[in-house]
Amino acid sequence: xxxxxxxxxxxxxxxxxxxxxxxxxxxxxxxxxxxxxxxxxxxxxxxxxxxxxxxxxxxxxxxxxxxxxxxxxxxxxxxxxxxxxxxxxxxxxxxxxxxxxxxxxxxxxxxxxxxxxxxxxxxxxxxxxxxxxxxxxxxxxxxxxxxxxxxxxxxxxxxxxxxxxxxxxxxxxxxxxxxxxxxxxxxxxxxxxxxxxxxxxxxxxxxxxxxxxxxxxxxxxxxxxxxxxxxxxxxxxxxxxxxxxxxxxxxxxxxxxxxxxxxxxxxxxxx
Amino acid sequence: xxxxxxxxxxxxxxxxxxxxxxxxxxxxxxxxxxxxxxxxxxxxxxxxxxxxxxxxxxxxxxxxxxxxxxxxxxxxxxxxxxxxxxxxxxxxxxxxxxxxxxxxxxxxxxxxxxxxxxxxxxxxxxxxxxxxxxxxxxxxxxxxxxxxxxx
Numbered sequence: 389x390x391x392x393x394x395x396x397x398x399x400x401x402x403x404x405x406x407x408x409x410x411x412x413x414x415x416x417x418x419x420x421x422x423x424x425x426x427x428x429x430x431x432x433x434x435x436x437x438x439x440x441x442x443x444x445x446x447x448x449x450x451x452x453x454x455x456x457x458x459x460x461x462x463x464x465x466x467x468x469x470x471x472x473x474x475x476x477x478x479x480x481x482x483x484x485x486x487x488x489x490x491x492x493x494x495x496x497x498x499x500x501x502x503x504x505x506x507x508x509x510x511x512x513x514x515x516x517x518x519x520x521x522x523x524x525x526x527x528x529x530x531x532x533x534x535x536x537x538x539x540x541x542x543x544x545x546x547x548x549x550x551x552x553x554x555x556x557x558x559x560x561x562x563x564x565x566x567x568x569x570x571x572x573x574x575x576x577x578x579x580x581x582x583x584x585x586x587x588x589x590x591x592x593x594x595x596x597x598x599x600x601x602x603x604x605x606x607x608x609x610x611x612x613x614x615x616x617x618x619x620x621x622x623x624x625x626x627x628x629x630x631x632x633x634x635x636x637x638x639x640x641x642x643x644x645x646x647x648x649x650x651x652x653x654x655x656x657x658x659x
Numbered sequence: 660x661x662x663x664x665x666x667x668x669x670x671x672x673x674x675x676x677x678x679x680x681x682x683x684x685x686x687x688x689x690x691x692x693x694x695x696x697x698x699x700x701x702x703x704x705x706x707x708x709x710x711x712x713x714x715x716x717x718x719x720x721x722x723x724x725x726x727x728x729x730x731x732x733x734x735x736x737x738x739x740x741x742x743x744x745x746x747x748x749x750x751x752x753x754x755x756x757x758x759x760x761x762x763x764x765x766x767x768x769x770x771x772x773x774x775x776x777x778x779x780x781x782x783x784x785x786x787x788x789x790x791x792x793x794x795x796x797x798x799x800x801x802x803x804x805x806x807x808x809x810x
Contacts, residue, residue, distance in 0.1 A: 389660070389677035389723060418719040419700035422680075431677070435724060459713075483790025485704060485767065488713040489720070570789040 389431040395439060395519070395548070398432055402544045403521045405430045410546060412455060412494030415486045440493070440548060445470055449515075449551045454493025458482065458505075461492060470554040473512060473581050476563040477504045483571040497547045501536045502573035502593035504565070509550060510598035511579050511590035517549035526551075535596035559583040562653035565592070566645045568636065575637045578649035582608075582657040589653070594631040594646045601625045601650070612658070622650050660723040666691070667735040675722045682706045684722035685732060693733040693762050697792070704791035707763035708732050714770035733762035736769065745769050748804040756795035764791050768805060777809055784809075 389411070392398050402408060409428035411417055412435075420426040434440065440455035443466050450470040452461070458481055461467050461474060468475045481504045482490055495505040496516065509516075510529045518525045518541060525545070532539050541547060555561075565577030577592040587608035589601040604621050607613055613621060631642035662673045666689060675684060682699075685691045685708065697705035699718045706717040709731040736743040742750065745768050755761040767790065771777045778787040784805045785798070793801060 389721065391723070391726075414719050414721075414724075415701060415716075418680075418721075419702075422699050422718065433721075433724060479786070483704070484771070484787060485707055485714050485716050485790045486701065486719075488715050570786050 389433055391433040391436050393436050393438060395437055395546075398434065398437060398546055399519060399521050399544070401430070401432050402546060406543045408432050408543075410434055410497075412497075413457065413486075413490040414494075415482065415490040416494065416498045416500065434546075443467065445554070448554050450554060452492055452550045452552070454497075454547045454549060455491050456493070458487040458490045458492065458495070459484075462487065471512070471552045472555055472559065473508050473561045473563065473579055474505075474552070476561045477508045477579060480504050480563060480565050480567075480571070480574070480577070486571075492550055493547045496532075496550060497539060497541060499533055499537055499539050499597070500573060501596055501598070502575070502577070504563070504574070504577065504592070506533060507577060507590055507592035507598045508563075508579055509552065510600060511581065511588050512552050513588075513600075514553070515551040516547055517551060518545045519548050520545040530600070533597040538596070555581065556583040556585065560657040562656035564649040564652045564656075566649060576631075576642050576645035576649055578646065578653045580650070580653040580657050587657075589625075589650065591625070591629065591646045591650060594629045594642050599625070599629055603628075618654065619651075622647060622654070625650065660726075662722055662726050664725050664727060665729045667731055673722075677721065677723055679722045680718055681708070681710075681720040681722045681725055681730075682717040685717060685730075688722075691732050691734050695759055695762055697759065697763075702792070703760070703763075704767065705760050705763040707766045707791065709766055709770045712770065712774065714767045731766070733765055736765060743769070745772065745804075745808065748807055749801075752800045752804040752807070754796060754800040754804040755793075760791060760793045760795075764788070764793070764801060767791055768808070772808065777805070779809060781806065 407429035411431050411433045440453040442453045444451045462478045514529045516527045516532050561581045563579045565574035567574050574593040580589045591599040626647045631639045633639045662675050685694045695705040697703035701716050701719045708717045778784045
């Protein structure tokens with residue numbers, strides 16, 4: 389394990405060691421190491437790297453450093469003003485002990501299909517700023533998440549910042565999830581943001597990557613659907629999902645919960 | 660790797676393997692066995708300690724990462740043989756049976772008490788405690804202890 393202080397040192401190390409893993413909050417990586425599921429050649433600890441923990445607002449975007457801890461997002465005035473959907477998701481993310489260490493960048497780069505932050509960032513189609521010795525790349529969330537624990541991040545690249553478009557005024561947001569225990573990863577989850585211009589919605593835990601409800605948004609762009617039509621649209625989106633069956637839940641049960649979570653979110657933002 | 664930190668008010672210097680977890684450092688190197696290891700994968704909360712004022716899972720931090728930090732374990736709670744307020748309330752409400760999870764609960768609650776971040780309702784208390792698993796009490800007595808602490 390090495391504990392560099394500067395971003396340049398991290399990028400040098402990543403360029404040299406293709407098998408290196410970066411350690412952010414460690415709330416997903418260290419359990420996997422404890423279970424010997426991951427045995428990295430080299431661990432690059434980011435916790436002493438300067439300049440990755442700022443939250444700011446510029447050019448109409450909320451900018452969150454990759455090493456911002458989840459506890460710092462909780463109740464942050466800029467997050468509440470510019471990204472109320474993140475604020476709505478926060479109480480569902482982990483437990484007090486994991487939020488004290490866990491980071492936004494770690495959660496997004498890890499890309500657990502049931503995690504809340506990747507879901508919200510995908511729903512809002514945020515921009516992921518990644519850096520390497522080769523330069524800076526800005527990747528839209530839509531092309532960042534590939535599959536479970538898989539992103540388009542290259543082995544020499546580091547996620548350094550998450551940028552989210554500022555939410556329009558007068559929006560309403562909702563986040564719902566079903567988990568075995570409060571704070572655990574979701575069996576199924578949904579998030580919705582409704583403004584007078586558009587609706588964005590996404591489903592989590594029900595496939596390798598967050599499912600963006602494009603057809604639902606498309607329908608809303610032509611006017612607010614009635615309740616019968618809305619049920620049909622929700623059923624259509626849920627029908628597109630290809631969730632996995634595992635020890636926690638069958639694929640069918642996941643679809644059922646996704647339908648319920650999305651319905652409740654829509655009811656909340658439309659009321 | 661060189662590790663200089665403060666554990667329960669005492670300066671500690673050690674040369675640690677990079678792979679050594681903080682929980683193992685506390686238990687095996689310092690012999691502070693009050694910190695318990697349950698699942699060793701961040702789910703149960705038994706290993707919770709306070710690092711620089713925050714309750715964290717010591718099985719998910721490497722010892723080398725706490726260089727320069729202030730660490731407190733359950734052994735720091737009593738003073739001259741008398742229990743802390745949180746310990747007193749656990750005793751009064753019978754908020755433990757086998758005791759395996761207790762040190763984790765105590766450290767989680769103590770950190771929140773010191774930060775002024777205790778929950779304010781029954782439901783919020785249950786959410787707040789959701790990062791610690793207890794297999795004996797059914798939680799009611801633990802919730803009762805926290806609710807009295809809030810009052």
